[in-house]
Amino acid sequence: MLKQIEGSRAVAEAIARCRPEVICAYPITPQTHIVEGLGEMVKSGELANCEFINVESEFAALSVAIGASAAGARAYTATASQGLLFMAEAVYNAAGLGLPIVMTIGNRAIGAPINIWNDHSDSMSMRDAGWIQLYAATNQEALDLHIQAFRLAEELSCPVMVCMDGFILTHAYERVDVPAQDDVDAFLPSFEPRQVLDPAEPVSMGAMVGPEAFTEVRYLAHHKQLRALELIPKLSAAFQARFGRSSGSLVKPYRTEDAETIVVALGSVNGTIQEVVDEMRDAGVKIGSLAICSFRPFPLEQVRDALRHAKRVVVIEKCLAVGLGGIVSDGVRNALSGIVLRGYTVIAGLGGRAITRAALRQLFRDAGNDVLEQLTFLDLDEGLIQYELEREAQARRSGPTAEAILRRVGTVASQVA
Amino acid sequence: MEMQTVKFYQTGTFTVGNRLLAEDERSVQANMHRTNSLNSGHRACQGCGEALGARYAIDAAMRSTSGELIAVNATGCLEVFSTPYPETSWKIPWIHSLFGNAAAVASGVAAAMRVRGRSAVRVVAQGGDGGTTDIGFGCLSGMFERNDDVLYICYDNEAYMNTGVQRSSATPPAARTATTPALGREPGNVFGTGKNVPLIAMAHSIPYVATASVANLRDLERKVAKAMTISGARYVHIHVPCPLGWGSLPADTIKVARLAVESGLFPLFEAEHGEITGRTPIRRKVPVTDYLRLQKRFAHLFNVADEPRIARIQAIADRNIAKFGLLETPAHG
Numbered sequence: 117m118l119k120q121i122e123g124s125r126a127v128a129e130a131i132a133r134c135r136p137e138v139i140c141a142y143p144i145t146p147q148t149h150i151v152e153g154l155g156e157m158v159k160s161g162e163l164a165n166c167e168f169i170n171v172e173s174e175f176a177a178l179s180v181a182i183g184a185s186a187a188g189a190r191a192y193t194a195t196a197s198q199g200l201l202f203m204a205e206a207v208y209n210a211a212g213l214g215l216p217i218v219m220t221i222g223n224r225a226i227g228a229p230i231n232i233w234n235d236h237s238d239s240m241s242m243r244d245a246g247w248i249q250l251y252a253a254t255n256q257e258a259l260d261l262h263i264q265a266f267r268l269a270e271e272l273s274c275p276v277m278v279c280m281d282g283f284i285l286t287h288a289y290e291r292v293d294v295p296a297q298d299d300v301d302a303f304l305p306s307f308e309p310r311q312v313l314d315p316a317e318p319v320s321m322g323a324m325v326g327p328e329a330f331t332e333v334r335y336l337a338h339h340k341q342l343r344a345l346e347l348i349p350k351l352s353a354a355f356q357a358r359f360g361r362s363s364g365s366l367v368k369p370y371r372t373e374d375a376e377t378i379v380v381a382l383g384s385v386n387g388t389i390q391e392v393v394d395e396m397r398d399a400g401v402k403i404g405s406l407a408i409c410s411f412r413p414f415p416l417e418q419v420r421d422a423l424r425h426a427k428r429v430v431v432i433e434k435c436l437a438v439g440l441g442g443i444v445s446d447g448v449r450n451a452l453s454g455i456v457l458r459g460y461t462v463i464a465g466l467g468g469r470a471i472t473r474a475a476l477r478q479l480f481r482d483a484g485n486d487v488l489e490q491l492t493f494l495d496l497d498e499g500l501i502q503y504e505l506e507r508e509a510q511a512r513r514s515g516p517t518a519e520a521i522l523r524r525v526g527t528v529a530s531q532v533a
Numbered sequence: 534m535e536m537q538t539v540k541f542y543q544t545g546t547f548t549v550g551n552r553l554l555a556e557d558e559r560s561v562q563a564n565m566h567r568t569n570s571l572n573s574g575h576r577a578c579q580g581c582g583e584a585l586g587a588r589y590a591i592d593a594a595m596r597s598t599s600g601e602l603i604a605v606n607a608t609g610c611l612e613v614f615s616t617p618y619p620e621t622s623w624k625i626p627w628i629h630s631l632f633g634n635a636a637a638v639a640s641g642v643a644a645a646m647r648v649r650g651r652s653a654v655r656v657v658a659q660g661g662d663g664g665t666t667d668i669g670f671g672c673l674s675g676m677f678e679r680n681d682d683v684l685y686i687c688y689d690n691e692a693y694m695n696t697g698v699q700r701s702s703a704t705p706p707a708a709r710t711a712t713t714p715a716l717g718r719e720p721g722n723v724f725g726t727g728k729n730v731p732l733i734a735m736a737h738s739i740p741y742v743a744t745a746s747v748a749n750l751r752d753l754e755r756k757v758a759k760a761m762t763i764s765g766a767r768y769v770h771i772h773v774p775c776p777l778g779w780g781s782l783p784a785d786t787i788k789v790a791r792l793a794v795e796s797g798l799f800p801l802f803e804a805e806h807g808e809i810t811g812r813t814p815i816r817r818k819v820p821v822t823d824y825l826r827l828q829k830r831f832a833h834l835f836n837v838a839d840e841p842r843i844a845r846i847q848a849i850a851d852r853n854i855a856k857f858g859l860l861e862t863p864a865h866g
Contacts, residue, residue, distance in 0.1 A: 137648045138641060167644040171637065172675035179634035179672060183605065183641020186628050189648055191641070209630050313603045313626040313642060315654055320621035322606075322629035324613055 117294050123255040123285040126292045127194075127220055127278075128153030130259040132163045133300040134218075134266045136192040137307075138184035139168045140177040144199040145232045146282035147222035151194055174199035178206035178219070185215040186321055188312040190266065192217070196282060197224035200238045204245075211246025211337065213322060214310070216269035216276070218262065219247075223383065223434070224282040225467040229518040233468020234282040236382065236434040240443050246337045248276040248344050249412040250364065251382040255280075255290045257409075260363035263295070264351050266304055271347060273310040274340050279411075281384040281434075283468065295359055303358050341413035348410050366415035368407040369422045371397060375404035377484055378423055380448055381432040382408050385464070385471050389432070392476045403480060408444065419451035428458035430483045432494075434465045441491040458486060464494035500524060561593045561754050568595040568624060570604075575622040576614040580783025582747045582773030582790060583611055583688040587659065589747075590686050590771065593754040595625065597761035598655045603627075603642050607635035607660030607669055610695040611688065633668035635660045636676035639683040647682070655761060656682065662689040662703035666730045673730075677737035680765040684757070687730065687768070690775035698778040702728050705798070706849070707842055708830045710778070715833040724845055731804075734768040738807040741767040746799060747774070748791035752813060756803065772799045780829020792824035797850035800857040815859045821847045 119126070128150050131139075139158070141151035155170075157163035167184075171177045174195050181191040195203065200221060210217050221239045225231040239249060248268060252258035258280040265276040280286060311321060325333055345366065352365035370390050372378055379389050386407040396403050406422045408415070423429050429452070431445040442461035449459060460483055465471045475495055482488045504521055508514040561567050570591040577584035595602050606612045606629045615622040616629065630638045639658035646654045658676075660669055665687040676683055692710045693699040699712040706724040709715040713722040734742045740763045745753040753771060760767040774790050776783045793799040794813070798821060801813035822843060825831040834843055854860055 138644045140641075165648060167648045169640065169644060169679070171640075172678075173671055175634060176637040176640075176672050176675050179630060179637035180641035180644065182630050182634075183628070183638035183643075184645040185641070186638075187603065187642040187645035187649075189641075189645035191645075205631055206634060213628075213630070313628055315601050315603065315626055318624060318626045320616055320623050320627045320629075323616035323618050323621060325618040329618060 117296065118291055119294050120289060120291050122149060123258060123280065123288050123290065124149030124222075125153050126255050126259045126294065127262055127280070128157065129294050130262040131192055132157050133295060133297050134192075134263060134304055135165070135190065135306075137166055137189035138181065138191045139166060140171050140180040140191070140193040141168060142171050142174050142177045142195070142199065144174070144196050146224055146234075146286045147194045147196040147199070147220060149286065150220055150222070174203040175206055178203040178210060178217070181217045181219075182206060182210050182213065182215055185210075185217050185309075186213065186311070186313050188307070188309045188314070190307045191215075192219070194220035194222065196222040197226055197232075197238045200242060201226060204242065207242050207245045207247065210275045214273045214340075216266075216273050216307075218265045218269055218276050218278065220262070221277050221279045222282040222286045223279050231467040232282075234284050234434070235466045235468070236279070237436075239277060239279045240435040242277070243412055243443070246274070247412065248272075248274060248341065248410070250276065250278050250410055251408065252278060252280045252285060253368075253384055253386045253407055253409070255285055255288060256292045256361070257363045258285055259292055259294065260355060260359070260361070263300055263304060264355055264364050268344065268347060268351055270307055272340050272344055274344070279383065284384045293361070299358055303355065344410070345413045345415060364409055366408075366410045367418045367422060368409060370405045370407065372404035372406060372422055372426075374402055376402040376427040377404075377430065377480060378426040378428075379403070379405040379430045379432060379480065380408060380419075380423075380444065381405070382411060382444060383434065385432060385434065388471055388473055388476060392473050392480060395473075395477065396480060401480075401484065403484070411444070411447075414447045414451075416447075416451040419448060420455070423448070423452060423457075424455055426457060428460065428483060428486065430460045430462060430480065430488075432462045432464050432471075436463050436466060460488045460490060460492065462492045462494055469495065560751055561596050562589060562750070567592045568600065570595050570623065570625045571615060572622045572624055574620070576617055577610070578777050578783070580774075580776040580786040581610075581614075582775060582786050583661065583690060584614070585786070586688050586747045586753065586771045586773045587611055589750050589753050590659075590757045590769070591625070591657065593757040594655070594657050594684065594761050597758045598653075601654045603646075603654060603656050605630070605635050605639040605642060605656065605658040607658075607664030608632035608695075609661040609664050611659065611661065613695055632664055634672050635664060635669055636683065636685055637672040639685070640676050640679065640681040643682045655684070657684045657686060659686040659688065661694070662687060662691060663693045663701045665689075666702045666728060674733075674737065677734060677739050677766045677768070680739060682764050682766070684760045684767045684769065686757075687770045688773045689770055690773050690778060692775070692778050694775045694778045702726070703730070705846075707834055707846060709833060710830070719842075720833040721830070724842075731768065731770045731802075735804045735807045737766070739766040739768065740764070740806060742804040743768075744770045744772070744799070744801050746772045746790045746794050746801060748787050748794055749801065749813065752801065778830070780832070781827050785827055789824065789827050792819055792827070795819045796821045796824045797854040797859055798824060798846075800853045800859055802857050809857070812857050812859060814861060815854065818854070818860065821850050
């Protein structure tokens with residue numbers, strides 16, 4: 117059914133059709149509208165047979181989900197930014213225990229300085245926690261990925277994070293196709309846990325494991341992700357067969373055939389990138405792009421196949437590995453091991469800075485001419501950096517950086533591109 | 534069940550003989566059909582008060598629920614000594630997630646049981662004092678205020694024993710721990726700190742709060758059994774001596790626990806919906822020095838005859854006795 121609704125509402129409706137049994141809610145921008153929507157549906161009775169629990173922190177939110185999942189219930193929660201960091205210990209724990217929880221991340225920057233807008237710093241910080249991480253490019257894909265996520269999680273007994281860009285997707289009103297309950301029921305069988313707390317068949321979960329078997333346990337977690345590499349495309353195909361549209365899968369190449377330059381990115385920025393690719397293709401430039409949908413497991417083979425014939429690769433990252441550069445770039449380099457081509461890392465869109473078509477056009481042109489720095493910060497205000505460095509050099513007690521920069525920048529509204 | 538006054542055969546220690554009771558009045562542990570939920574073969578130290586408390590508490594909960602019980606365990610001694618891979622001492626469904634989230638995991642288990650139509654299956658969460666009064670306190674308070682159907686049991690041995698005896702917010706004043714060493718002008722833990730979680734639990738107005746001691750195992754079993762007859766959030770705080778951390782003899786665990794109760798340092802009481810409904814009177818009051826002298830963690834008080842600080846500890850005990858009316862004769866006695 118076609119609906120013109122907010123991204124968060126679209127996700128809430130998708131989750132409801134997955135028949136979750138326990139939902140743990142704790143507010144944090146920009147995820148909050150999702151759990152609000154679900155709370156409404158539970159309270160009104162529209163979503164029956166579901167416990168909606170208002171918890172006291174994100175750490176508790178995921179911990180309640182861990183208990184519910186271990187006791188055989190389909191469990192869901194959502195968070196973002198500081199909230200994901202606050203539950204970090206439980207994030208690793210849920211994966212270590214092999215509990216198929218699904219969690220939405222409304223991607224948002226991490227402070228300090230506190231910032232509510234979009235980038236990928238939050239989910240990237242949990243990339244090695246053992247969760248599968250899927251990144252949605254559009255609201256429709258965000259909706260669809262949640263339906264696939266439960267099936268993926270439960271088949272593998274592994275938690276799945278569906279990452280969607282905060283505000284850009286969560287708060288955008290778009291037309292989406294909300295699938296019928298019958299179709300979702302046919303696609304997503306009821307939860308048959310691999311392990312469950314049940315007095316009829318007592319087990320101990322979460323036992324201590326020492327050096328004698330810890331490596332094996334960790335290897336099995338990795339093995340699960342390798343199986344996900346096979347399962348994700350199959351589920352995406354099965355989803356397409358039932359719902360009639362392509363959503364998810366490992367990677368999405370766009371006009372990469374014969375492309376000399378290929379731009380790699382995660383999430384909603386792929387829409388802007390594709391528009392610029394179209395413009396430049398029209399102008400005769402051999403350029404294409406590659407959206408990585410599954411960041412964990414990282415599809416080394418698919419990325420390699422998509423990029424191997426290019427002359428250069430530009431990785432656009434909404435997260436900065438401070439002291440190094442890019443995180444996605446690391447994976448891409450790993451995928452291209454032994455293949456010689458030029459690689460550029462571009463840090464863009466941090467803390468919600470708009471990634472404009474104009475900026476990308478210039479960036480891709482510079483890349484095509486190979487005049488880019490290997491590590492580039494898109495739209496970096498060099499003057500402001502220079503000002504602050506000089507100011508700090510002048511006095512020992514130079515005060516807080518963020519405040520000084522804000523004083524210099526002045527009224528924010530006038531600065532937004 | 535109404536408590537009745539029975540003239541027990543008594544040894545000098547106040548322990549009572551089960552054999553003088555009718556079969557159905559005997560303790561859970563006296564019954565051959567007890568579940569041995571925490572079975573033998575675990576790695577607890579000799580004289581471990583926590584192992585004893587957990588065994589009695591969980592078997593009592595198992596009897597009350599006819600075996601329909603799931604346990605959630607915080608990280609800590611109990612978790613480590615009961616589940617060294619690839620073995621487990623637990624004969625019941627049991628999960629360990631993290632140090633600070635046992636109460637929240639238990640809330641999740643209870644929610645799953647409710648939504649799956651299996652409300653007869655009850656949930657116990659358990660942790661040490663560190664996992665309860667410190668790192669797990671946020672989740673505990675959340676579980677309390679939501680009135681989730683969970684019995685939380687805290688085994689209080691008054692410090693972080695699993696990591697090597699560091700101070701917790703349940704460590705008593707003057708106690709020597711690895712982080713409150715017996716050094717300086719005021720050796721051991723400082724006075725005027727710490728928190729009383731049973732009273733904080735009462736402030737949430739939850740249906741049932743009780744303190745218990747491994748020195749009074751019948752009382753402990755009764756309180757757990759009572760807790761299992763009640764729905765909603767319940768809290769039982771059990772005083773469990775730790776020979777390793779306290780520097781007491783393993784054979785003295787019960788004796789030390791009893792002296793904590795009889796001196797007034799660990800009051801035994803019950804409360805429902807925030808109101809105290811029962812207290813266990815002290816039968817023969819002892820000075821706190823009787824309790825302190827058996828433990829090396831307090832040895833510095835006696836090495837230099839630190840009378841002022843001993844007097845301050847005695848004052849704490851006396852205040853407890855007055856506050857909870859521990860020397861008053863109960864109405865039905």
